[in-house]
Amino acid sequence: MAARKKKRELSEKAQKRIRQRNLHVGITVIAAIVIIFSVIQFTLWRYVSKVDEEHICKNVFIGKTDVSGMTKEEAVKAVNNTLGDYRNKQLVLKVKDQGADVSIEEMGAEVENIDKLAKKAVGYGKNGSIWSRYQKIHNLDKKKYVIDESFKVDEAKLRELIQERAVPLEQKAVNASASYNGSGFDLTDEAEGYTVDVDKSVKKIKNFMNKKWNYEDAEVELKLDTEEPTIKKADLESLQDELGSYTTNAGWGDRVQNIRRATELINGTVVMPGEEFSVEQATLPYTEENGYVAGSAYENGQIVESIGGGLCQVSTTLYNAVLYAELEVTRRAPHSMSVSYVEPSRDAMIAEGISDFKFVNNYDTPILIEGYIDGNNQLGFYIYGKDTRAAGHSVEFESETLETTEYTKKYVEDTESAVGSQETEGAGMDGSTARLWKVTYENGEEVSREVINNSTYQTSDVTVKVGTKSDNAEATKLVEEAIATQDQEKINAAISKASALK
Structure with a gap:
């Protein structure tokens, strides 16, 4: 018994010594780890602390611009200068197979939130844990860090450019047309067209500049709407009768040129059922560029020379044809003084912005207006349609x-x-x-x-x-x-x- 007791006591002492030794080893290891970690932390701290808080780290870019070593203000200036170097790059506004060029400068392009981007560049490698900062800064030795930029444009300027350069490239719908050939009517087919949806096109260009533009020439397909013709060939197949006509003597002098020009602009017009026709709108503008010259006209009780003088004979002659066709007259005014080419109350005055001659097609089918001056200087208007009287x-x-x-x-x-x-x-x-x-x-x-x-x-x-x-x-x-x-x-x-x- 005594021997077993003594042996047990010796075993307990040995175990105690082992535990003490293990404790010492553990403490030593922990101390070593702490020391090593502290050394590493200190080393990393010394590494990252060398970075200037006010200047951007090396190998940092905002888009195409290398902003290494710059302050925030310098970075903003550098990015703007880079954009300035590319201000003549062209964006082609595509309208089907045609295109209109606009420059980046014309659109008023700018880097969006440039101050925020510069602030982000300055802060790169200077926030977060020491380890994450070290990794970011250390990685810059191998690979550049690029902060993506986006661009904004001046919407008002862009809208104006689209209206000025792209809208003229539209293909307007072509209405079917008709002409009387002496025994019947020659008809032409209609054709669809397309127009630029300015609002949607502006949005699409802004999205492209914001997400895809990379300082190079580029093109954007504008948003287009299909334009349907308002007059179809099938609509005109009902033309068969003369509904009303009237002629007057075109007279003499330069006013005949104005009568001829206005008649040309009205000739061939198709007025759909329920549609209102305006002589003024059909013959504007009254300018030399539109083929008009100075001709005699009434003004304040005097006979004066006026660009487009003589147009009232066109509206008057058409007025009488409309009366015989029994169309619905919606606006008509007499001249200030009587005229020589029709009896009183058979005239219809035209004065831009003041007086107009208008009528509505009150038939259930389209009508065709034809007008011309013949070899005997007679001005005539003829209205065709389907006579239901x-x-x-x-x-x-x-x-x-x-x-x-x-x-x-x-x-x-x-x-x-x-x-x-x-x-x-x-x-x-x-x-x-x-x-x-x-x-x-x-x-x-x-x-x-x-x-x-x-x-x-x-x-x-x-x-x-x-x-x-x-x-x-x-x-x-x-x-x-x-x-x-x-x-x-x-x-x-x-x-x-x-x-x-x-």
């Missing part, structure tokens, strides 16, 4: 003058002009009030009569300015006394006597 139905129009006011002629002194000289102002036209009757016949018998318009025409009085300026007081007095009588014969006689006294 009863057989034997016809209409006529009668002008009735209700009251006439004769123009006056007045002689006045012109003290600044030589005695006996005469200058006439005013057209010398009577004023009147009139109305137009629509008379309807069925099988040759009158069945109704109604007033369709009332018109008032101003007088255009004449003023004759007679010169009274002379070094001879007697000559001046003779003419002045004659002017006071307002008698033309006495005035002419006084002028003859005054001329002899000079």
Whole structure:
């Protein structure tokens, strides 16, 4: 028993020594690890602490720009300079197989959030744990770090560029057309077109610049919308009858050129059911570039020369054709003074922004307007369609003058002009009030009569300015006394006597 007890005591002492030895070893290992870790930490700290907090680490790029060693402000400037070097790069705005070039500079391109990018570049390798900072900085020895950039454009400038350069490349839809050949109608096919969707195109370009542009020439397919023709060939197959027509004498002088030009612009027009036609809109703009010249027109009781003068004869002739076709007139106004080419109340004045002639196609099928000046200088308008009026139905129009006011002629002194000289102002036209009757016949018998318009025409009085300026007081007095009588014969006689006294 004593031997076993002694042996057990010796074993316990041995185990205690082993435990103590293991403890010492463990403490030594831990101490070594702590020392090694501390050394590593210290080494890493010394490595990363050498990095300047205000300057960007080496081998750091913002897009194409090497911003190594720069401050935030210097990096912003460098990136902007890089973009400036590429300002002439072109972006082709594609419209089908055509393209319009715009430069990066024209679009007002800028690097988006450039301050934020520069701040990120400065902070690279300077945030996080020492180990992560070390890894980032150490990796820069082998591989550059690139901060991706995106670009923004000036939307207003971009929209303007699209309108100016891409929209003209659109292919407008082509409507079917018709022309009368003397025995029937020649019809042409319609064709689809395409237009630029400016809003969606702006969005697409902005997205491209923001995500894909890499400082090189590039192209973007613009967003297009299909444009359907409004008039189809099938619509025009109903044309078969003359609904109404009217002719006037085109007259003479430069105004004939204006009549011819406006008639060309209206000729061949198809008006769909329910559609309103405006002579003004069809013939604008009234400029020399659009083929118009100065011609006689009415203005403030005078006959003056005006670009497009004579157009009212076009609207007037068409107005009468419309009346015979029994289309719905929605806007018509008489001239300020009566005209010579139609009876009172059969005219329709055109004055840009003031007066227009409009009508609506109240048939269920399209109508075709044809107009021309023939070899006898006759201006004619013909309206074709599908006549649904009863057989034997016809209409006529009668002008009735209700009251006439004769123009006056007045002689006045012109003290600044030589005695006996005469200058006439005013057209010398009577004023009147009139109305137009629509008379309807069925099988040759009158069945109704109604007033369709009332018109008032101003007088255009004449003023004759007679010169009274002379070094001879007697000559001046003779003419002045004659002017006071307002008698033309006495005035002419006084002028003859005054001329002899000079």
